Amino acid sequence: MAATHPVTAEVTQRIVERSRDSRAEYLEHMAAARASGPGRGKLSCANWAHAFAASPEGDKQRMRDPTAPNVAIVSAYNDMLSAHQPYERFPDIIRKAAHEVKATAQFAGGVPAMCDGVTQGRPGMELSLFSRDVIAMSTAVALTHDAFDAALMLGICDKIVPGLFIGAAAFGHLPVIFVPGGPMTSGISNAEKARVRALYAEGKATREELLTSEMKSYHGPGTCTFYGTANSNQMMMEMTGLHLPGAAFVTPNTPLRDALTAAAPKRAVEIRDGSNDYTPFSAVIDEKSLVNAMAGLLATGGSTNHTLHILAMARAAGIRVAWEDFHDLSRVTPLIARVYPNGSEDVNAFHAAGGMSFVTRTLLDAGLVHDDVMTVAGRGLGRYRQEPFLEDGRLVWRDGPAASLDRDILRPADDPFEAEGGMRLLTGPLGRGVIKTSAVKPQHRRVEAPAIVFEDQEALLAAHKRGELDRDFIAVVRFQGPQANGMPELHSLTPTLGVLQDKGFKVALVTDGRMSGASGKVPAAIHVTPEAAMGGPLGRVRTGDVIRLDAEAGVLDIRLDPRELMARPPAAAPPSQPGYGRELFGWMRRAAGPADTGACALFEAA
Template sequence: MNPVTAEVTARIIDRSREARADYLDRMEAARSAGVGRAKLSCANWAHAFAASPEGDKQRMRNPTAPNVAIVTSYNDMLSAHQPFERFPELIKAAAEAAGATAQVAGGVPAMCDGVTQGRPGMELSLFSRDVIAMSTAVALTHDAFDAALLLGVCDKIVPGLVMGALAFGHLPVIFVPAGPMTSGLPNAEKARVRGLYAQGLATRDELLDSEMKSYHGPGTCTFYGTANSNQMMMEMMGLHLPGAAFVHPNTPLRDALTAATPRRAIEIADGGNAYAPMSAVVDAKSIVNAVVGLLATGGSTNHTLHLVAMARAAGVLIDWSDFDALSKVTPLLARVYPNGSEDVNAFHAAGGMAFVVRQLLDAGLAHDDVVTVAGLGLRHYQTEPFLQDGVLTWREGTATSLNTDILRPADNPFQREGGIRLLAGGLGRAVIKTSAVKDEHLKIEAPALVFDDQDELLAAHKRGELNRDFIAVVRFQGPQANGMPELHSLTPVLGVLQDKGFKVALVTDGRMSGASGKVPAAIHVTPEAACGGLLAQVRDGDVIRLDAHAGVLEIKVDPSELAARPRAVAKGSGFGYGRELFGWMRRSVGAAEAGASVLFEGAA
């Protein structure tokens, strides 16, 4: 085991000792109370299957027949979630063949960040994660299940499902993905058209035509953003069947994997020799594996929020210092758009998760001695699924990269360090995604241009006011100010300015998402401007230094002068598009480095 990985893991275990013990005590109490359906009265139990087919009713009368919960995030607006329409019937048929039953216990909301990007609805996006966690709890609190299957893919949905299901961590839980859409317009061409549109050199019709060729069918968007980072993490944490992440929807292999999940959930339920509750699967070592996987693949910065919250739901306490320490020893093994030119389908074809897992284990960067839904040991995840005469089985994945422009071994990586670093200094603590940023752009010192929302910056660009060196400070974008929307719409504009030769960067208490690109961006600045953060006192012309190599984010203004300045005030209304319903969350949410959640005691 790499000594830094071992040291960080030990530090997390020690830091989490009390919280983890409390969590495990609660899970053991839930397990000791017995199978939920056995505790229900006859009236309660009859309610639970009153509408079931007659065959299911007879099986459910059998006290030894398992009942599996399905929690689904299906809707047909999200391309990644549309395939879930078919999954419950596949799962129910497989459960029936195994002498069990399966029920859709509940649904959770699933909003599309791609649709709400740059719109008021994006201010609900982060909070939807905690709503999903609560909705998952509502579904499972019927207490009628021996195991649970969770159907989710995209940005806040998987973290929310994890957080909610961990409250029922005495149950075995398997995540059931839908897979990526087939590849469309090459990513380089998509980026080119976006850049032209940002400069006024392409029409809206041309832009829409390009985007439709990129996002064109069922399945996950194929760039390596938060949704596909989710799928990577579910493999690294042992919550998927091995190799399930990047198999296309509506294919025989995908259907076979989906049908295999209830069978495996029954095998690892309490009462058998393979009992693998979620509380055993998600622990400090599996969380470290997820962080290392994120760093090694250049994954989404959103997980510096989500992984913190997910871990905390299991009584595991991590912070950005852990990400930073692990990043310094984790090599970057993958180049997937926007960190490279190819998409996740090319990543999967080059060796995918089986290759990444093998490399990280062989290099001593990930823990093998973990519980997974596939059995003991992360080595299960260096295998890949395939159909042999129509029967699902697994074989060893490739030990060598099949495309070294996309995947490389740990001893010959794209970069010696991982893709996420901690920045700290006079403006607070922040994170930066470095994997897609050229080395010469990772250090910048320039005067600030201050904006209180992203629309102000875009308007200044249209007026031609940004053709110079500057660091854009976009403030009042944190969780308490407006729900911490992604600022992805700033990427094309800042990228165009950087391509013109200007030195530009972004500093914000908001998010930039898994689509963070080639412009250096210090994001999630904590404390945020709305909660005492010094971003509220920055003025145009203040010189800011961002140095990702040194881990520094500082302002070259005398601290006493800065502290004496009046604080700017957020001007967002918090009304319209449902935002008024989430006011209590904005008032109660914790800091970004604590996971930006409302669900934990003392979160505010």
């Protein structure tokens, strides 16, 4: 095993130092929760009888035994969204598996699961980021019955996994295993999908042609197959040790998927308090495991959304992660994967080429992640160099490939696609933001051009339809931050800006909003903070101001004296829009912290 890279070690140590007091307080709380004993042991007879009144007779007999383990199921099932539809079958599989180890499993609670793919460009997207906080609270409600020895988290997509994680952290004295559903099988090629989208953006394809193309891409149960936030979530759960090894990218409704689902409650029982292998969430998630998650994200060109989510997730466990940590790790973490939109192939091809076992092995061998961590599979991240298989119907793990099976998708650390990871911190007179560079060609990473200011994405799209954007420019789309309107994704701008870039124009985006895990080939400075609604400099930018975005140098500059910029009166924030439930989230917008602390309402309001 290689020695830890000095930058990895340095970043980890400064996170430890930064988190010293808050982490100690968190661990004290978890120790106190554990000391009070299993939940049902504290419940009165009436309390406990309520908890299993509707259970089958066999379960009732087990539950009368105060030593019989009981496993919570918290699920994001719904049958509208392809990623979560497979979860309909999981509770029955889990209950049966729990019975095999003389335990019970109860569906403790459901959490909402909304899809950014459905709400993209729609008012509902303004609820998207804060759905993470709602999911965290829903998870806490499910577990607060305090009747469980362990918990299984069934969730996969954008805000769902971070929300489940934050909620689980509040019950960090319990063992917690995340149970994925897996990606859908591959549809049409990503190149063909992108081609039709570009034609539609130019008015050269009809809506019917676009819908036909999209239906061939999103065609069955499972997660969307591009490497967006959902699949970045699954990578992270492996890198933190909250999955069973190799669970992330096994397709739904297959014997191997079902075997992994059945293995989760059995393992949860094995690592419960009172066993020889007690492994609570609070022991799995620490400073080192979160650095492992960040390294995995950078090495694979993962979602920009996690520059928000990891900060909020870490904070829930008493750990303080900063954008500077991403930036410094990115400088030494090679980009070893190209998965659409950063490459041409999808996550199924990534999995076939070696997938997570190859990524884990490669990063361990390069000293870019920590092996000395606890995982739900045991001590050491090295366990995740293995892949699951069925052998005569029995679940087994074998060593994954030591070499990439497709060097167009995965490469070793000494011959990467790029020497550095895919995310960088931008700073300058316009504030602080992040940029994902893994899909942006080097010649597009520096753009200096006049600004065109928009108050929302619809205004930019309308300007393009009027033919006003055939020129070099940097689009400033402001009042899109968490306190302004909930920080919606602006991914619907990608096809339009991509078409302009393909025409030879120098274009870029600067915004206090989000893009997504599907951030593409156009340079985008996102999550800019302070946001315009809170008096940030973006609120003072005017159309015609010359802006310089330099991803290589980490600069977000404006060719204007900073004193002159800040002397300008700020633009007025658009009024909050009612409808689509947005009025219910007003307190979250008001309570949300800035993007560089995770844009979370829960901690600021506490």
